[in-house]
Amino acid sequence: xxxxxxxxxxxxxxxxxxxxxxxxxxxxxxxxxxxxxxxxxxxxxxxxxxxxxxxxxxxxxxxxxxxxxxxxxxxxxxxxxxxxxxxxxxxxxxxxxxxxxxxxxxxxxxxxxxxxxxxxxxxxxxxxxxxxxxxxxxxxxxxxxxxxxxxxxxx
Amino acid sequence: xxxxxxxxxxxxxxxxxxxxxxxxxxxxxxxxxxxxxxxxxxxxxxxxxxxxxxxxxxxxxxxxxxxxxxxxxxxxxxxxxxxxxxxxxxxxxxxxxxxxxxxxxxxxxxxxxxxxxxxxxxxxxxxxxxxxxxxxxxxxxxxxxxxxxxxxxxxxxxxxxxxxxxxxxxxxxxxxxxxxxxxxxxxxxxxxxxxxxxxxxxxxxxxxxxxxxxxxxxxxxxxxxxxxxxxxxxxxxxxxxxxxxxxxxxxxxxxxxxx
Numbered sequence: 001x002x003x004x005x006x007x008x009x010x011x012x013x014x015x016x017x018x019x020x021x022x023x024x025x026x027x028x029x030x031x032x033x034x035x036x037x038x039x040x041x042x043x044x045x046x047x048x049x050x051x052x053x054x055x056x057x058x059x060x061x062x063x064x065x066x067x068x069x070x071x072x073x074x075x076x077x078x079x080x081x082x083x084x085x086x087x088x089x090x091x092x093x094x095x096x097x098x099x100x101x102x103x104x105x106x107x108x109x110x111x112x113x114x115x116x117x118x119x120x121x122x123x124x125x126x127x128x129x130x131x132x133x134x135x136x137x138x139x140x141x142x143x144x145x146x147x148x149x150x151x152x153x154x155x
Numbered sequence: 156x157x158x159x160x161x162x163x164x165x166x167x168x169x170x171x172x173x174x175x176x177x178x179x180x181x182x183x184x185x186x187x188x189x190x191x192x193x194x195x196x197x198x199x200x201x202x203x204x205x206x207x208x209x210x211x212x213x214x215x216x217x218x219x220x221x222x223x224x225x226x227x228x229x230x231x232x233x234x235x236x237x238x239x240x241x242x243x244x245x246x247x248x249x250x251x252x253x254x255x256x257x258x259x260x261x262x263x264x265x266x267x268x269x270x271x272x273x274x275x276x277x278x279x280x281x282x283x284x285x286x287x288x289x290x291x292x293x294x295x296x297x298x299x300x301x302x303x304x305x306x307x308x309x310x311x312x313x314x315x316x317x318x319x320x321x322x323x324x325x326x327x328x329x330x331x332x333x334x335x336x337x338x339x340x341x342x343x344x345x346x347x348x349x350x351x352x353x354x355x356x357x358x359x360x361x362x363x364x365x366x367x368x369x370x371x372x373x374x375x376x377x378x379x380x381x382x383x384x385x386x387x388x389x390x391x392x393x394x395x396x397x398x399x400x401x402x403x404x405x406x407x408x409x410x411x412x413x414x
Binding site for chain 1: 195196199200202203206207210246250308311312314315317318319321340343344347348349352353
């Protein structure tokens with residue numbers, strides 16, 4: 001076979017491999033939706049974060065607006081501090097917004113639900129580095145069962 | 156007792172010598188700038204033999220492995236009503252494990268054994284000594300193009316294997332078993348990370364490519380120059396390369412995903 005024909009076949013092979021890489025990067029791993037975009041950070045203290053993990057989604061009404069960037073324990077208050085990375089295109093949440101840790105489905109993973117609050121002239125808009133004060137802890141199934149049994153025992 | 160000890164020592168020395176000869180061979184082949192321009196036809200020929208000719212077996216195996224994964228995964232997942240997780244199951248098993256490992260095993264069988272047999276026969280028919288007589292370095296003329304072809308082509312083949320496997324999973328899961336197409340892709344996108352999964356898989360396949368290619372070239376270059384020696388070297392290539400791939404796969408998996 002001539003070199004030209006070999007070169008064409010090798011070129012087709014490499015093109016196929018690049019197409020496969022693009023398929024994996026775009027369609028399978030789906031880059032560019034979050035992560036590379038501009039984002040700002042919000043902080044929140046919870047009493048209990050349950051099974052929340054880094055990279056868990058932050059949702060408003062089911063729409064993903066950001067992700068959990070890191071989870072640390074406040075060394076003085078012994079409270080978990082969660083850092084949220086919110087997409088910059090959603091930058092107008094009022095400071096009266098509240099966070100709760102929810103579970104998708106019965107066995108699903110946990111995520112943070114953001115409930116936007118009311119707006120009036122005294123309420124400011126959350127900016128980079130702000131704390132969200134109003135948080136609800138995750139529901140721990142064992143505590144719930146314990147309370148239920150305790151109540152039953154009193155009756 | 157002393158005999159056993161002597162056997163152990165001899166085996167150790169022999170294997171260390173093997174490593175040393177393999178390292179010297181690779182160093183000799185890569186010493187200096189690769190002459191990509193002058194030796195272009197040699198390189199193109201090897202890319203064709205090693206890469207393009209391995210394409211068929213890689214595509215067919217990838218398609219069938221993706222289809223079987225979807226079929227088997229579906230039977231278990233449907234019991235928990237979690238058919239939506241079929242996409243991540245197929246994609247993660249392919250990207251993290253099956254893509255690099257199965258490609259490396261197939262590559263060792265398809266291209267590695269061919270490299271060993273070819274170089275072993277060159278040695279047996281004294282073509283390599285002939286080159287040396289003509290002041291042509293056989294390491295640079297014979298080994299270097301095959302080394303680069305193997306090291307470059309195998310990760311590309313693994314990428315193609317992954318992509319075809321995921322499409323095969325789509326074929327069975329969505330088109331046959333009726334998993335929602337949107338759910339298949341969106342659950343996959345939510346669970347697959349470009350760095351964590353895709354990139355680590357590519358790094359794995361690069362390591363395997365180096366291992367398989369070097370083992371194949373070394374076994375051929377080191378073969379006993381008889382027909383029996385060449386057949387033994389070819390068998391050894393497939394066995395050693397497969398064991399090395401599986402062993403390194405465990406180590407790499409422990410480092411990448413174990414922590």
